[in-house]
Amino acid sequence: MKTRAVAALVGTALLVSSCGGTTKGDAAPQQSSAPAATANPNAPLKQGLKIAFLPKQVNNPYFTIADGGGANAGKEFGAEVKEVGPSDANASSQVSYINTLMQQRQDAIVISANDPNAVVPALKQAMSAGIKVVSYDSDSGQDGRHLFVNQASAEDLGRTEAQLIAEQIGGKGKIAILSATPNATNQNTWIDFIKDELKKYPDMELVKVAYGNDDDQKSFTETQGLLRSYPDLKGIISPTTVGIAAAARYLSNSPYKGRVKLTGLGTPNQLRKFVKDGTIDGFELWNPGDLGYLAAYAAAALASGQITGAEGEKFKAGKLGEYTVGAKGEVLLGKPTVFTKDNIDDFNF
Amino acid sequence: MTALTEATRPGAGGRGLIDRLTRVRELGIVLALAALFGVTGAVNPSFLSVGSIRDILLNSAIVAMLAVGQTLVIVTRNVDLSISSIVGLTGFGGALVLADHPAVPIPVVIAGCVTLGAACGAINGLLVGMAKVPALVATLGTLYAFRGIDYAWAGGRQVNAADMPESFLALGSRSVLGVPLLALVTLTVLLAVGWMLRNLRSGRELYAIGSNPDAALLAGIRVRRRVMAAFVANGALAGLAGVMWAARFGTVDATVATGRELDVIAAVVVGGVAIFGGSGTVFGAALGALLLTGITSALAVLRVDALAQTAINGALLIAAIVLDRLLALRVAGTLRRRRYRDAR
Numbered sequence A: 001m002k003t004r005a006v007a008a009l010v011g012t013a014l015l016v017s018s019c020g021g022t023t024k025g026d027a028a029p030q031q032s033s034a035p036a037a038t039a040n041p042n043a044p045l046k047q048g049l050k051i052a053f054l055p056k057q058v059n060n061p062y063f064t065i066a067d068g069g070g071a072n073a074g075k076e077f078g079a080e081v082k083e084v085g086p087s088d089a090n091a092s093s094q095v096s097y098i099n100t101l102m103q104q105r106q107d108a109i110v111i112s113a114n115d116p117n118a119v120v121p122a123l124k125q126a127m128s129a130g131i132k133v134v135s136y137d138s139d140s141g142q143d144g145r146h147l148f149v150n151q152a153s154a155e156d157l158g159r160t161e162a163q164l165i166a167e168q169i170g171g172k173g174k175i176a177i178l179s180a181t182p183n184a185t186n187q188n189t190w191i192d193f194i195k196d197e198l199k200k201y202p203d204m205e206l207v208k209v210a211y212g213n214d215d216d217q218k219s220f221t222e223t224q225g226l227l228r229s230y231p232d233l234k235g236i237i238s239p240t241t242v243g244i245a246a247a248a249r250y251l252s253n254s255p256y257k258g259r260v261k262l263t264g265l266g267t268p269n270q271l272r273k274f275v276k277d278g279t280i281d282g283f284e285l286w287n288p289g290d291l292g293y294l295a296a297y298a299a300a301a302l303a304s305g306q307i308t309g310a311e312g313e314k315f316k317a318g319k320l321g322e323y324t325v326g327a328k329g330e331v332l333l334g335k336p337t338v339f340t341k342d343n344i345d346d347f348n349f
Numbered sequence B: 001m002t003a004l005t006e007a008t009r010p011g012a013g014g015r016g017l018i019d020r021l022t023r024v025r026e027l028g029i030v031l032a033l034a035a036l037f038g039v040t041g042a043v044n045p046s047f048l049s050v051g052s053i054r055d056i057l058l059n060s061a062i063v064a065m066l067a068v069g070q071t072l073v074i075v076t077r078n079v080d081l082s083i084s085s086i087v088g089l090t091g092f093g094g095a096l097v098l099a100d101h102p103a104v105p106i107p108v109v110i111a112g113c114v115t116l117g118a119a120c121g122a123i124n125g126l127l128v129g130m131a132k133v134p135a136l137v138a139t140l141g142t143l144y145a146f147r148g149i150d151y152a153w154a155g156g157r158q159v160n161a162a163d164m165p166e167s168f169l170a171l172g173s174r175s176v177l178g179v180p181l182l183a184l185v186t187l188t189v190l191l192a193v194g195w196m197l198r199n200l201r202s203g204r205e206l207y208a209i210g211s212n213p214d215a216a217l218l219a220g221i222r223v224r225r226r227v228m229a230a231f232v233a234n235g236a237l238a239g240l241a242g243v244m245w246a247a248r249f250g251t252v253d254a255t256v257a258t259g260r261e262l263d264v265i266a267a268v269v270v271g272g273v274a275i276f277g278g279s280g281t282v283f284g285a286a287l288g289a290l291l292l293t294g295i296t297s298a299l300a301v302l303r304v305d306a307l308a309q310t311a312i313n314g315a316l317l318i319a320a321i322v323l324d325r326l327l328a329l330r331v332a333g334t335l336r337r338r339r340y341r342d343a344r
Helices: A003-008 A061-076 A095-103 A120-128 A154-169 A185-198 A216-229 A241-252 A268-276 A288-303 B002-008 B015-025 B027-043 B050-074 B083-100 B106-130 B135-154 B166-173 B181-199 B201-211 B213-218 B223-249 B260-270 B282-301 B306-343
Strands: A050-054 A080-083 A108-111 A132-136 A147-150 A173-179 A204-211 A233-238 A261-264 A282-285 A314-316 A322-324 A330-332 A337-340
Touching (some): A050 A095, A050 A288, A061 A080, A061 A288, A095 A108, A108 A120, A108 A288, A120 A132, A132 A288, A147 A288, A154 A204, A154 A233, A154 A282, A173 A216, A173 A241, A204 B306, A216 A233, A216 A241, A216 B223, A216 B282, A233 A241, A241 A261, A241 A268, A241 B223, A261 A282, A268 A282, A268 A337, A288 A314, B027 B282, B027 B306, B050 B083, B050 B181, B050 B223, B050 B260, B050 B282, B083 B106, B083 B135, B083 B223, B106 B166, B166 B181, B181 B201, B181 B223, B181 B282, B201 B213, B201 B223, B213 B223, B260 B306, B282 B306
Parallel strands (some): A050 A080, A050 A108, A108 A132, A132 A147, A147 A330, A173 A204, A233 A261
Antiparallel strands (some): A282 A337, A314 A322
16 A cells, blocks of 8 residues: 555654764764663674564565665674565564564564554564564554664654745745645644644645545645645645655646645655756655664664663764664654755765 | 346347437436536636646546456456556556666557556456456456565565656656547547447457356357457556556556556446446446546545545445436336337
8 A cells, every 4th residue: 555655754864964973884882971771882783683674564665775774784783684574564464573583583673563552562572582672664662662763753844844835935825735644643743743833934824735645646636636726826745755746747747837836755766857857846855774774773782782772872873973862762863854956866765 | 227238239129229328328427427527617617627627538547448448347247356456567567667778669668568468367367267267256366466476576666757768758748639648548449449349249249248148158159268358458458557657657666556446447337337247338437437537636626625525525426326327217218118119
């Protein structure tokens, strides 16, 4: 189902500001503070760690990139990183994989949970067998993992999307949102923050939230409907990769191209053509490769005893620099990156 | 239904009467379409603008193409659930070849996709026609099998608009004399298949098989061969629809068209094709596709509350079917009375 692409859109990474001074491949342990109960911040990352990535679904481009980032990180610190997982994003399909990984005595499991609750019992068992568990992209229940690597906070994503569209239409005029399904939790959370941010722009009016159900055809139809029923529409925010691609494809061949601004969440490869032909001025996303990269480093730091997952602990994640564990064992990747025609060619995912 | 079944069989009555009736058979759906466009246009005139009509034609082109193919199969009292997977497989395959081997000419890619689709259809045909597996079960199996091959092939890859040649993407958005190219392709196929079903022996035999498979066999019709041919043709059209999908949407991964088979079957049934075979036309099926697409577009334009849309969509669908059914019954009644009169 297309919903997995949406579900995948749960976070962000931007390195740019945080990587100053760190050399790529720097796997040396962080010589710093943050003493925790049993954590030894000076412990070196162990060699030959076995880390398994368990995405929601293995044939999903988003996870292919994220897990590829994890594999790159593994190469840097000499770990064996592999990706296993179901081909459908069902709630229960990951449990048998967790059990298998436990029997294989992996050092760490990095999981994007299809269902936050369904995987917890199996993960707890793995944890009691000494396996370190890191969730990324989509969190599992808090007692089923040591750390959650969060790609972006919902608040950052929502507010920055509103700011992007405001900037593009000059802070004035009617806008609409083209979302995924009406009950998509991620999108609805972001939309609440978009609405809240829009209060700062009295001249902008959100006229409608349309739902393209993360289906190409439906997203096309909804885009057409928005343009026909609001002839003076100035901009559209589409906080879903399927929606923004469909809307861009429609706009690029219509008289509305360039006149109606489009922004939201998408991947650079998907939208490269539309940024270059002037349909889209700018859109944003986290870098999924960095997400996997950070998750792999977090898993290695846990497995090497550098950190335990307690709040305030610090660890170093290669080229991304140093990260601090936040409340509830969360590690935040960073603010979303904005892609425009000036920088889009620097990214390939 | 009986009267209609007979009406579509040649030689069952006066030629003129049949012609009139076939026309009437699609009348219900035409009226439903007129009502939909009329009401929506009255509320929001921009729905009837040239650009809007063009969009709706373009939106329905792919579903209509699939509905034409599906009609061939349903008329023989079978069904093909695997078409969405065939569209996915061929759409992704075509896009992948275009992205990785830009030197391959576009017509070769299109022909390749149609062939691949026909091959998938042949597998269905072998299972249903030769191995006598019930179509519902056989094509449910291939629905998963083809999608699985697609997943394995794609391996998580996505082909984006920037990866494909501009000339290919232009096929999905270009218009000829103001009519979208994809709609013209569908129209051409529709007319060709419609003519064949109506006039060729092979076409008439499909109806005979669907009306009564045993009788068809006894009458010397090569049932297996015809059923096989229907599945192959349907697969080939699904392959063509796959290329159209890639050209139209530009972003293609292994999940393309997932779940679309039900939309197509709905369009076929709304278009007056009997789900148990033996009657109905491809024109009806194509109109059904147009109606379903039209309803979705109309709801998007009418500023209907998004959360209520799905329910309203279903209600309108049922309304269209009821309207069509009432008209059909009325026509059947008229026909019966007239026959009774003629017989006296």
